[in-house]
Amino acid sequence: MAERPRWQERQQLAHLCDLVADSLLPHLEPEPLATRRPQLTREEERRILVALSRVNKTIRGWDDDEVDDGEQGCASDQIVSCSEEAHSCCLPPDHHFDDGFSCLANIISIVVGLLHLCSDYIKHSAGNILMAISNSLMKFEAVWIQFVELVWAAIHTVSTCAHNHSTINATKGSVGCSSAAESISQDTTTESTSITSFIAVLKLRYVNTNRQIMTCLFRVLHIILKLLKLNDSELKDDFICLSIHHIQKLHWDPGYRLNAGKVVSIVTDDRRSLTKDSAQFGIVSGSLLQLLCSLVEQSDTEDTDLRDIFVELADVIPRLATFLQEQQDIPKSLSQYSKHKILMLMIRLKPHIQQNCSHVVCLLKLLRRHFQSPLHEPMFQHSTKLENCLEGSPFLLSGVGLGELQDKSTRHLQRQAMYLFLSCSIVLACSGNDSRLKCSCKRDQCCHKGEGCTDNCNYFGLSEISVWFQRCCLDKILDSKSSTDIVLCFLQLYMEEDDMLFIILLQLLDAPLISLAIDKMETKWTSELIGAKLFSVVFDPVHIFHQWLSLLHYDHLVLVDYLISKDVGVHCAQYLLRCLRLVSGCWDAFVDDSVYEAQIQKFNCKRQRTLKNINSLTGSSMEGTKLGSSHDKENKSKEQLFLSAKVCLLSLKRTLEDLHKKDLFPYNPKPLLKSLSRFEELCVQY
Known part of the structure; x- marks a missing residue:
């Protein structure tokens, strides 16, 4: 990716910093820190949503390429750096850094700070702004990577503080900041001192550390990854590697969730609070698992460049599976979803790790x-099915119990x-x-x-x-x-x-x-x-x-549908080819x-x-x-089994030949037609 002039990066960060600080920061600091609460009145919520919507539309409406080369000299003379006079971040003086990092830290800390407010609409809108900021910074690779690292730093901060709040007194919250910075200081392009400063600023922007913030940030990262894949971006591999390194550093202590539940029950003595906290934990786990599965999509299984990093991700699965197993109070629906996602993750990782028997043994032990x-x-x-009823029919519900639906x-x-x-x-x-x-x-x-x-x-x-x-x-x-x-x-x-x-x-x-x-x-x-x-x-x-x-009721048209399917066509063709080859070698068993x-x-x-x-x-x-x-x-009689299969496969051959002659088959069926011709010869000889 061609590097753009440094002044463009600083200008973009300065514009973003001014926009976010002027529009959103006032909603975070309307009152002293000690008395700030996440609950909002309806009017406060409305004002914040309006501000968020304006910021989002402004960022998405910018045309970053409107400055032509002739204007570069004039623009570069304008003061756009955080360290210069025309623009100054609203960060405390002891948290300023050069080269625009202060702007980036200020932007993310403000938007993430809004996520602590008790409004799902605000959380959703703030997440959309983070995605818009990501899109606007993708043209500046180094800055965009710092952006992703700071989002992960925010996740580590929430995770670490939630962990420490359940095990130590809340007045020792500073331990959470230092441990969070220490946990992500390696394998990043951002200096550890900068990360520590960012986490300190982040704690100034919000009070509580509920895991809904983690859910929102996992959602943001998940959508960013989807957009990278949709656009076939060169940054996709960088995002995957960076995310896997940070996921490995997350806390996986099975006991802390239970301790947190005890603290809640002692303080509030309310079972509803514990149930709500358990559901929240299940949602956070589900959002993390959703991100993990997207990191290892099915289409990536043949990518040998990422094989080593996926092997590292395989080490996370035992900790994650054990961690979720310990949470007995998660709602059943969330537990089923988590199991589904863990199994999907293991299935997608298997092609990358099956060259080492120890990894395969590990998967079997987990199962x-x-x-x-x-x-x-x-x-x-x-094996039993309802007869005389179309699948998906609303009348099916009247004849099926709840247990059968579940x-x-x-x-x-x-x-x-x-x-x-x-x-x-x-x-x-x-x-x-x-x-x-x-x-x-x-x-x-x-x-x-x-x-x-x-x-x-x-x-x-x-x-x-x-x-x-x-x-x-x-x-x-x-x-x-x-x-x-x-x-x-x-x-x-x-x-x-x-x-x-x-x-x-x-x-x-x-x-x-x-x-x-x-x-x-x-x-x-x-x-x-x-x-x-x-x-x-x-x-x-x-x-x-x-x-x-x-x-299949020996319906060759069903086979045709399978073969032309975008999702299963290749696998169906592979199966038919291998079966026809097997039948040729085991003709007596087939007949x-x-x-x-x-x-x-x-x-x-x-x-x-x-x-x-x-x-x-x-x-x-x-x-x-x-x-x-x-x-x-x-x-059916043994003879009828063979005759039915024979009619089905020979009908398939004729249909494929006809489609191929008319150039209506989506790919070259010649290997399959060759195998079917061999099958026809054996039938004639028989």
């Missing part, structure tokens, strides 16, 4: 510790947790086949039973799958029909979200590798991994492909589903010999279970 409920919830309760969020969490668990476990289970993987975990951290690190990680991943499958599905594995039920219920769970459907389908294509990994291990361990072995057999990719087509049934029955025989091991792990008894029990549902 085991904090997400057992959605992870181990049975899939089979979701179940949607639970199912979403289950999808997220299950996908992350299976993808991480399969990565570890197959880690011996990937020479690129490295591991820095210690043997005693995971209770591995292997000799080398690779064996340890292999065993850990396999044992996690084994325990999960035994707990969730083992009692349903009675015969091949029950195995099909498991696959159908699993697919039905993900059919509700197309973007996750194809990601999990692609992941399950590696299920056979689990069985191969177990076969390579010592015989004494295989009895403990019976659940993982069974998972590999039940989730056979060819069988899953058959069941997925049946759930005759009895091959799958034979595998299940063969495994059932082996399972009888290890029944005692299973019972000892699950704590249940399966004596008297009859294999090959009757089933209520009617299955």
Whole structure:
């Protein structure tokens, strides 16, 4: 980015400083500091909102490029620096700095000071002004980076003071200022003395340190990031790196929130205050998680330039997850939202950290510790659906209870947790086949039973799958029909979200590798991994492909819709290509589903010999279970399964050819058409 003359930066800061100070500072200092209160009358609120609106419109209306090169000499002679006579910040004399930093500190401290006032409208308007200021300073890279750092300094100040107010006497608030400055003095381009001065000025601008200020500032940063991505700004990477460094320095003490709650309850003796404070804390956590997820958007997963900084962010997740878990009094809706965002963050970070087994092990431990409920919830309760009713119809509400409506969020969490668990476990289970993987975990951290690190990680991943499958599905594995039920219920769970459907389908294509990994291990361990072995057999990719087509009712037009979708088209094409390649190599299994049934029955025989091991792990008894029990549902004949799939795929081929000839398909379908042609040849030969 080309640097603009220094005088333009100072002029812009001086204009902003004068505008903000003249219009907004009087509303912060109408009375002595000791008697100032955040509550406002309706008339006071109206006057402040009018002033905020005028400031916002003025900043957005400025045309910073109206000064041409011919006027540069005249403009540069005008006095625009804080240290010169034509402009002077209203900061106390001992807080002045050169090069416009005083202006920047003055601007942000005034706007942030308004955030403490008890008006949601004022908070929203003040946040909009911060975003407008950010937009006006983006042309000056160094100044804009200082602006972002000072916003983070304000967040640290509120966080630190809130922490200290819950643990020490409020008269020692100065400790909060010094500790906040110390926590952000590193990894910034602004000097520590300047940060300390800014924090001191910030405390002059407002009194209370409620976390709503943090919520507003996280919202501002989140919208700034969205605008940077929308405009494909060169400052985006700087913003991401800077934000991650500051997030790592935030307080993550699980106890301080509880201590703060005790202080509130002692002082006010009002349960409503504690409940309100808990809800406020949940909103702050949600706004931080929203910012975190935006820092690692799905589109960034292939950006290797940011991989190292994202690995650093992965270290924050255990602290954040543990921290939120300690807050038992957060409203359920906010707790569900926080879990959703943490799972989304882990899913987005996984491509960056999966090259190191220790990070993958960490994710699995977090799932085991904090997400057992959605992870181990049975899939089979979701298999029933209301008939003769359009999804989304208002008549649906009359026939569905409140619990069933609330179940949607639970199912979403289950999808997220299950996908992350299976993808991480399969990565570890197959880690011996990937020479690129490295591991820095210690043997005693995971209770591995292997000799080398690779064996340890292999065993850990396999044992996690084994325990999960035994707990969730083992009692349903009675015969091949029950195995099909498991696959159908699993697919039905993900059919509700197309973007996750194809990601999990692609992941399950590696299920056979689990069985191969177990076969390579010592015989004494295989009895403990019976659940993982069974998972590999039940989730056979060819069988899953058959069941997925049946759930689509063999409608090739649905496949076309998937393929042309902007969101899932690429993943759907990848899945179809890999499945068609797999079908070519396993033609007999695709034509005759009895091959799958034979595998299940063969495994059932082996399972009888290890029944005692299973019972000892699950704590249940399966004596008297009859294999090959009757089933209520009617299955299509094996021949009909193949014929239906054949008609569907060949119809897809003809439709794609027709669209491609008319140049109506959004991308080149030739690789997929080639695979479908090979499939057609096999059908003719059969």
